[in-house]
Amino acid sequence: MPFTPPKDSFSGKIFEVGIGRGEKAVTIGGENVMPFHGFEGSAPGKPAVAFEVQDIPPDDWPDTVKEVFKDVSGDPVTWASYCQDSLGADAIALRLAGTHPDRGDISAEQAAETVKKVLDAVKVPLIILGSNHAEKDTAVLVRAAEAAKGTNSVIGKAQEANYKTIAAAAMANGLKLIAMSELDINLSKQLNILITQMGFDKEKLITDPMCSALSYGLEYTYSVMERIKQAALAQNDAVLQPPMLADVGMYVWKVKETQAAEADLPEWGELAGRGIAWEAVTASSFLISGAELLIMRHPAAVSAVKKFIAEFSMEVR
Amino acid sequence: MALTGVEIFKLLPKTNCKKCGQPTCLAFAMKLAQRQVSLDQCPDVSEEAKQKLGEASAPPIRPVSLGAGAKAVKMGEEMVLFRHEKKFVNPCAFAVEIKDTLSAADAARKIEEAAASEIDRVGQKLRVDALFLSNDSGDAAKFLELAKLAAARAPEMPVIVSTTSPDAAEASLGQFAGKKAVLYGANAGNLQAMAEKAKAAKATLGIAAKDIDELCELTEKAKALGIEDMVLDSGARSAGEILRDNTYIRRAALKKNFKPLGYPVITFANRPGDTLLEALVAGLAVEKYASIVVLGTAEKWKNLALFSLRQNIYTDPQVPMQVQQKIYKIGEPGPKAPFMITTNFSLTYFIVSGEVENSKVPCRLAVMDSEGLSVLTAWAAGKFTASKIAQFITESGVEGELEQKELIIPGYVAILSGAIEDKLAGWKITVGPREANGIPAFLKARAV
Numbered sequence: 001m002p003f004t005p006p007k008d009s010f011s012g013k014i015f016e017v018g019i020g021r022g023e024k025a026v027t028i029g030g031e032n033v034m035p036f037h038g039f040e041g042s043a044p045g046k047p048a049v050a051f052e053v054q055d056i057p058p059d060d061w062p063d064t065v066k067e068v069f070k071d072v073s074g075d076p077v078t079w080a081s082y083c084q085d086s087l088g089a090d091a092i093a094l095r096l097a098g099t100h101p102d103r104g105d106i107s108a109e110q111a112a113e114t115v116k117k118v119l120d121a122v123k124v125p126l127i128i129l130g131s132n133h134a135e136k137d138t139a140v141l142v143r144a145a146e147a148a149k150g151t152n153s154v155i156g157k158a159q160e161a162n163y164k165t166i167a168a169a170a171m172a173n174g175l176k177l178i179a180m181s182e183l184d185i186n187l188s189k190q191l192n193i194l195i196t197q198m199g200f201d202k203e204k205l206i207t208d209p210m211c212s213a214l215s216y217g218l219e220y221t222y223s224v225m226e227r228i229k230q231a232a233l234a235q236n237d238a239v240l241q242p243p244m245l246a247d248v249g250m251y252v253w254k255v256k257e258t259q260a261a262e263a264d265l266p267e268w269g270e271l272a273g274r275g276i277a278w279e280a281v282t283a284s285s286f287l288i289s290g291a292e293l294l295i296m297r298h299p300a301a302v303s304a305v306k307k308f309i310a311e312f313s314m315e316v317r
Numbered sequence: 318m319a320l321t322g323v324e325i326f327k328l329l330p331k332t333n334c335k336k337c338g339q340p341t342c343l344a345f346a347m348k349l350a351q352r353q354v355s356l357d358q359c360p361d362v363s364e365e366a367k368q369k370l371g372e373a374s375a376p377p378i379r380p381v382s383l384g385a386g387a388k389a390v391k392m393g394e395e396m397v398l399f400r401h402e403k404k405f406v407n408p409c410a411f412a413v414e415i416k417d418t419l420s421a422a423d424a425a426r427k428i429e430e431a432a433a434s435e436i437d438r439v440g441q442k443l444r445v446d447a448l449f450l451s452n453d454s455g456d457a458a459k460f461l462e463l464a465k466l467a468a469a470r471a472p473e474m475p476v477i478v479s480t481t482s483p484d485a486a487e488a489s490l491g492q493f494a495g496k497k498a499v500l501y502g503a504n505a506g507n508l509q510a511m512a513e514k515a516k517a518a519k520a521t522l523g524i525a526a527k528d529i530d531e532l533c534e535l536t537e538k539a540k541a542l543g544i545e546d547m548v549l550d551s552g553a554r555s556a557g558e559i560l561r562d563n564t565y566i567r568r569a570a571l572k573k574n575f576k577p578l579g580y581p582v583i584t585f586a587n588r589p590g591d592t593l594l595e596a597l598v599a600g601l602a603v604e605k606y607a608s609i610v611v612l613g614t615a616e617k618w619k620n621l622a623l624f625s626l627r628q629n630i631y632t633d634p635q636v637p638m639q640v641q642q643k644i645y646k647i648g649e650p651g652p653k654a655p656f657m658i659t660t661n662f663s664l665t666y667f668i669v670s671g672e673v674e675n676s677k678v679p680c681r682l683a684v685m686d687s688e689g690l691s692v693l694t695a696w697a698a699g700k701f702t703a704s705k706i707a708q709f710i711t712e713s714g715v716e717g718e719l720e721q722k723e724l725i726i727p728g729y730v731a732i733l734s735g736a737i738e739d740k741l742a743g744w745k746i747t748v749g750p751r752e753a754n755g756i757p758a759f760l761k762a763r764a765v
């Protein structure tokens with residue numbers, strides 16, 4: 001029997017979203033097929049990987065990943081430049097962790113200063129993230145958005161509790177916006193609708209369906225992403241057509257597998273390799289399920305993920 | 318295409334004799350179409366119908382066993398392309414490659430490493446499932462040595478014998494009689510001879526094609542030679558090729574009921590010198606339709622990541638992974654040790670018990686059956702309520718073990734504390750932290 005490849009083609013297409021400016025600008029999305037299915041349609045963009053940088057030293061990161069940045073993490077500008085110049089980052093994700101009321105309660109003004117300095121120092125696109133404190137984020141991200149006006153940076157995350165203020169700030173300052181909901185395709189759709197009803201352009205959104213770590217709910221994120229992607233493509237559901245983000249690092253580097261010493265759990269093997277693998281496997285799985293933008297921490301995990309991405313355009317046999 | 322109930326009905330005896338246990342032939346036909354009964358339950362079906370129906374009622378991806386006995390792995394029988402549609406059925410097997418060019422000592426070490434890889438995770442025993450013995454040397458004698466070594470050191474482990482030489486195949490397969498090994502390496506040049514060796518040894522035939530077209534040709538030829546059990550290699554090696562070919566193969570089998578590709582797939586993830594990249598490619602194979610994933614190495618940390626991923630991908634999307642309802646002891650809790658409660662969602666249990674372990678404070682942890690839902694989800698769904706908690710605690714009889722009747726509840730359900738106190742006479746309810754990572758500090762503060 002001759003073999004005719006059973007190809008799928010879709011009426012829908014993921015929006016192409018450009019972030020940053022100048023030579024180092026990055027475009028994600030644009031595909032009209034499931035992830036890496038360029039063999040049956042068009043998948044022009046490559047997923048991008050942003051390195052996570054914080055406004056305060058990463059005291060709560062485990063040693064495996066804290067050590068790598070120990071000479072630069074005292075200052076966000078040095079840290080970001082290092083990721084750009086020495087690690088070849090596609091983008092920088094600046095998390096304003098120190099603005100959280102429990103972690104220093106840094107003021108919105110001061111946070112905006114940091115954003116400005118980092119923007120002046122790096123050429124790659126910037127993703128500006130709050131501390132995930134819904135209330136404080138409204139104040140912080142409004143000021144941060146003003147500081148980033150006209151840079152085509154990404155800002156987030158807008159959630160059900162605070163989307164109005166944050167989306168308005170992103171709109172006023174010409175920024176792309178991350179909309180995060182909690183692991184449910186309908187909630188995700190709902191939030192995107194609410195944001196676009198404010199007049200925000202849906203082609204400037206990035207969906208964060210909520211990330212999780214390998215063995216700690218990965219299957220939920222994985223399947224929600226696959227379902228969103230299918231609805232976007234097969235049902236041509238425009239509200240679900242923004243590209244997706246997986247904020248991998250912060251979920252991975254808090255689970256036990258990235259922290260427990262080999263001496264305590266010999267059957268788990270060597271700690272550093274385990275932590276790096278945890279981040280890389282989590283990240284690559286979400287690429288397969290539909291993420292176009294990743295936020296990661298460990299350079300070794302990022303470089304493995306990059307090699308993995310490169311293999312999709314490789315013929316070896 | 319699969320036949321409909323009515324089409325099947327036309328081929329049945331239509332006597333409504335009920336010997337199949339169904340009230341009518343039509344009822345039987347309907348059940349058959351949904352694969353709820355098997356054709357041999359009707360004793361009177363004609364040979365002609367058997368042939369037509371056998372083909373049509375066979376699962377689109379043939380079930381094939383890898384190995385025999387306690388450590389055998391079931392492969393095939395998958396019904397969907399995406400895990401949210403329906404549970405992926407048979408978790409893929411991990412096989413570690415052992416080359417016959419290794420020294421006997423190195424080979425033995427690798428075999429033992431694989432054989433000793435078993436770990437317990439969320440209540441399941443997980444391990445490297447099989448050995449992939451490869452005849453890299455091209456020397457039949459060396460290959461036989463390796464086969465003997467594997468048979469002696471890991472007698473229960475399923476084996477894939479990889480060679481393109483029918484003679485080397487025969488000798489090595491001799492070491493695995495009755496073990497349902499796979500003979501991998503049948504190609505356009507050696508198909509007939511390899512098929513004979515596989516048949517004689519009752520082994521599964523692994524087809525090594527250079528692309529999907531050739532794969533279809535070879536499986537049809539093998540089938541004509543009387544081979545029923547096969548595993549498929551389309552020659553895909555890069556991540557892009559693996560995704561494309563495995564997707565085409567799964568789609569062809571499921572959507573087109575295309576028989577030449579209706580077999581389990583073997584995917585090669587080996588990346589010599591780059592074990593981390595190998596883990597990512599293996600992850601792709603887990604997610605995208607491999608039944609056997611061949612690895613070059615089996616470091617413990619890599620195993621842990623891959624076992625966990627396989628477990629995640631193969632859980633039932635409708636039925637979350639659960640742990641058994643009971644009162645778990647962490648450390649060696651005395652009568653004064655803290656007593657806490659949570660739900661039986663395995664994720665919740667593992668996070669909470671992990672943090673309690675971190676605290677080094679011995680505890681009792683009551684895990685209540687909430688149908689595998691997380692604390693907040695269970696609460697919202699009415700499965701983690703004051704009366705259910707009270708009933709569980711009372712029936713558990715834990716009271717007798719405790720010096721003071723105090724129960725610590727998750728911070729997210731602080732709202733329940735009053736209601737539980739009302740229903741559990743004489744108990745004090747304490748609200749713990751919301752996030753599990755607050756548990757160590759919370760417990761340590763109590764201990765002083």
Ligand code: B12
Pocket residue numbers: 182183184217220637657658659660662664665668669689690691692693694695696697698725726727728729749750751752753754756
């Ligand atoms: C995944 C998910 C689901 C999955 C189920 C997953 C599962 N197996 O439980 C599905 C999709 C099926 C689901 C369904 C529903 N869900 Co739901 N779901 C979630 C989600 C996104 C994550 C839940 C999760 O896995 N958490 C991880 C586990 C580990 O958390 P946990 O069990 O709470 O444990 C933590 C703490 O409680 C603490 N802890 C646990 N035990 C103990 C014990 C002690 C002593 C201490 C100190 C601490 C402690 O430690 C853990 C880690 O910090 C949450 C949102 C969120 N971000 O939490 C909503 C959420 C829980 N769901 C919600 C709701 C309402 C529902 C539904 C009723 C409707 C709906 N919105 O879909 C249904 C009900 C299901 C049913 N059968 O009827 C609401 C609950 C609202 C509320 N406050 O009451 C939430 C908060 C979402 C929201 N904001 O609306 N859900």
Ligand code: SF4
Pocket residue numbers: 329330331332333334335336337338339340341342345358359360361362
């Ligand atoms: S046993 Fe066969 S003939 Fe009898 S009722 Fe069932 S299907 Fe019909």
